[in-house]
Amino acid sequence: MxxxxxxxxxxxxxxxxxxxxxxxxxxxxxxxxxxxxxxxxxARADGSLVTANGRTVGSALIGQSFTDADGNPVPRYFQSRPSAAGDGYDPTSTAASNLGPESVVDTIATDPEGSTQSLLTQVCARSVAVGQLDGVDGRRPYCTPDGVGAVLAVFHRDGLTGPVTRAVSVNQAAPATPFVTYWQGVPVEPAKPGEDYVAAGGVIVPVRGDAPADPAVPGDAVTASGSGLDPHISPAYAEIQVARVARERRADPAEVRRLVAAHTTGRTLGFMGAPGVNVLELNLALDETFPAR
CATH class of the missing domain: 1.20.5 (Single alpha-helices involved in coiled-coils or other helix-helix interfaces)
Structure with missing residues (x-):
């Protein structure tokens, strides 16, 4: 059929x-x-988990913070780069900040909950904090000494041209003292919460300042990775932390540098990417070689 x-x-x-x-x-x-x-x-299929003293302490593929209960860096450990994934290194919220080079103006609201920092101010604040922690020069171009973006809203008599009639330090709210006193002969004002100086006709002018062109604090110390989960830091960022870690552990800085070198990976295939230092594995090696006293 x-x-x-x-x-x-x-x-x-x-x-x-x-x-x-x-x-x-x-x-x-x-x-x-x-x-x-x-x-x-x-081991890789299981997430490249790292164990110490019989317990899992993290993954070799996912970064983590080395801070105390209040979120302050623990001085005896090498610090990781910032993370924008959730509350930090959250693999369920892997993400970047999505802020770009033009993010230079903070949102200053009357209610602090409504205030947001621009990417520039985040970078400036992190650079100052790293500089203070590791005893290096934390200054960066376009940053104020107190760690916010050095940006003015400049008002001209004829809109975009003509003599300057007003200048506002948009990222420094009163009672803060503006990072410059005068701009082209006009007194610089601190910002007022809730004011939109761009909408009011101000021309945004970042001010470079006198910071060195090559900051002592490396870029990966002040910016998050695209995934927010990168477990590595650059050898340059590790280097500025050596003196602090050696001092806290009463160790020879040369021996700490030896451990840094042992946990530094080169470029993939010799030419892709950049050398990196796995922070978790380095800190575990420090705990084994120079335990806290």
Whole structure:
């Protein structure tokens, strides 16, 4: 008996569904699971977890903070780069800040909850904090000494041209003292919460200041990675932390540098990316070699 064409078509489709379900829904995942259990791959398949004294302390692939209960850096540990993933290094909220080079003006509201920092101010504040922690020059171009973006809203008599009639330090709210006293002969005012100086016609003018062109605090110390989960810091950021960590652990700085070098990875295939220092693995090595006293 010959089956109707519509029935044959549906039967063929059902057979194809069953075959691909077995191949792609069962066999393929099981092959991948089996591959992940091979020696040398099993640790990576489980998340590259790192253990110390019989307990899991983190992952070699995901960064973490080394701070106390109040969020302050623990001086005896190397510090990681900032993270914009959730509350910091949250793998369920991996993300960047999505702020770009033009984010230079803070939102200053009457209610502090409504205030937000620009990317420039975040970078400036982090640079000052790192400089104070590690005893290096925390100054950066376009940053004020107190760690906010050095940005003015400048008002001209004829809109965009003509003599300056007013200047406001948009990221410093009263009673803060503006980072410059005068701008082209006009007194500089502190910002007032809730004021939108751009909408009012102010021209945004970042002021470079006298900071060195090559800041002592490296860029990865003040910016988050794209994923917010990067477990590495640059050798330059590790270097400025060596003296502090050695002092806190009463260790020879040369020995601390030796551990840094041992936990520094080179460029992928010799030319891709940049060298990096795995912070978790380095700090665990420090605890083993120079335990806290």
């Amino acid at each position: 010959r089956l109707p064409s519509w029935f044959s078509t549906h039967l063929a489709a059902l057979r194809a569904l069953l075959v691909f379900t077995v191949l792609l829904g069962l066999a393929y995942p099981l092959v991948l699971v089996a591959a992940g259990r091979l020696p040398g791959l099993d």
